[in-house]
Amino acid sequence: MFHRLRVGSVERLTDDSVAVTFTVPPELWARFRHTPGQHLALRRTVGGEEIRRTYSICSAAPGPGEPSAPRVGIRRVDGGEFSTYAIEELAVGDTVEVMEPMGRFRLEPHPGYFAAVVGGSGITPVLSMVTTLLAREPEARFCLIRSDRTVASTMFLDEVAEVKDRYPERFQLVTALSREERQAGLESGRLDRERLSALLPRLLPVTRIDGWFLCGPFGLVSGADRALRGLGVERGRIHQEIFHVETGSAPVTAPAAAPDRAxxxxxxxxxxxxxxxxxxxxxxxxxxxxxxxxxxxxxxxxxxxxxxxxxxxxxxxxxxxxxxxxxxxxxxxxxxxxxxxxxxxxxxxxx
Incomplete structure (x- = not known):
């Protein structure tokens, strides 16, 4: 179900991305209470044509009785009508049609050791997971391995740094840049299957992680999945959400014979x-x-x-x-x- 929500804030994150926070009236707080990792579908009509897009919630999940004010991260997509509108036109006070939270890429807060491999805007749902988990579960730990093109293109750079400062003993951050050299940390380059297969065992007890969360473009997620499976991680401990599928990067099922009438x-x-x-x-x-x-x-x-x-x-x-x-x-x-x-x-x- 869609509801008209007022925009409470629009924050510039990078040259091509923003974070949008919605104001939810008290009577809808329960409907917009989300589990970390879920997303919102946004809808608008342009020239009589309906446009829908989904964006992950990056804010921590509210506790019982707390107000709901979901915040989503939006990155511009080439030719993307909604992302362009959000970045160039959307303003505080505007109203947007928003569907109630959905999605099964979730982490219910509970004690354990968790890890994520994310690329680009794939940080968005994982930021909600990390902030909610570490605040609610003193026995929980999280390792975030993120890949971005450059420092300037990195979404939620300050927010992730604040989490690291707040939970230095329970939050591990590893950053790789694909198009920029760094003085310290990992060498530049993409996090593909081969690189992750060598890197992950040096960082973590890979097979003892309670849950792996992979999010980002198809190439990164599929490479990370193959790396983890090759390292012996059980399929049930790997959770995936793909944000973008590059043209020609994924197979399409071959057509099957269709009935004349159905x-x-x-x-x-x-x-x-x-x-x-x-x-x-x-x-x-x-x-x-x-x-x-x-x-x-x-x-x-x-x-x-x-x-x-x-x-x-x-x-x-x-x-x-x-x-x-x-x-x-x-x-x-x-x-x-x-x-x-x-x-x-x-x-x-x-x-």
Missing amino acids: TLTVTLDGRSGSWPVREGESLLETVLRARSDAPYACKGGVCGTCRAFLVSGEVRMDRNFALEPEETSAGYVLACQSHPATGEVELDFDR
Whole structure:
């Protein structure tokens, strides 16, 4: 569900990024209480066309009874209509349509030893994880390995430094720059699979980390995942969120034979309906023709907002960068990437 929220502040982080804080009225505090790592979908209409984008919450999660004021990090994307608007036009006092927090890339605060490998704006959800975890759990530790192009392009540079100053014994920070030499620390260059495979065992007891959180562009996340798996880390301890998929960097599922005619039945917010699937359209597009309230944001298989349970029938997913293997095994699919492989398909968005 979307709500109109007023912009409380817009802070310039770098030349191409800002942090936007929303003011939430008391009656909506409970709806906008987030778990560290979750994101918000933002919506605006331009020239009659609806634009939706998801941005991760970077602020610490509020405690019981505390006001909710979610803060998101937004970096400009080449040709990005929403990011350009946010950076160049959005101002304090403006209102934005904001969906309630969503996402399964989460860290519920509890004692343990955790680590993250992030690239660029991938720091955004992890900043929320770190600040919430260390403030609430005195027995928790966190190691952050981050990769950025240059110091000037690094988002939340001061905020991360403040965390390091506040928790010097429990927070470890390792920074790599891909396009700038440093006098101290790691040599410049990208954090690829080979480099991480050599680096991580020197920093941490890799297989004893309670949870690994990987966030950023597809290349970094997939390389870090392969490095960790090669070092013996269990799949269940690795959590991923991809912010950007470079063109041609990830495979698309080969097309499967589609039925001549297909009917989609959907349960959404307690109401059910059935509609014919038009040739070439995704199941999400089928639903949106009749139900404009169907949940979605990126339509690229990345954010997971359109996650639904496959009740019956079979589907083919073009791409999946949001669902964990456990979720797909349990029967969940991304409606924006799914096409019917049988004549009858039923999805449940409420499970």
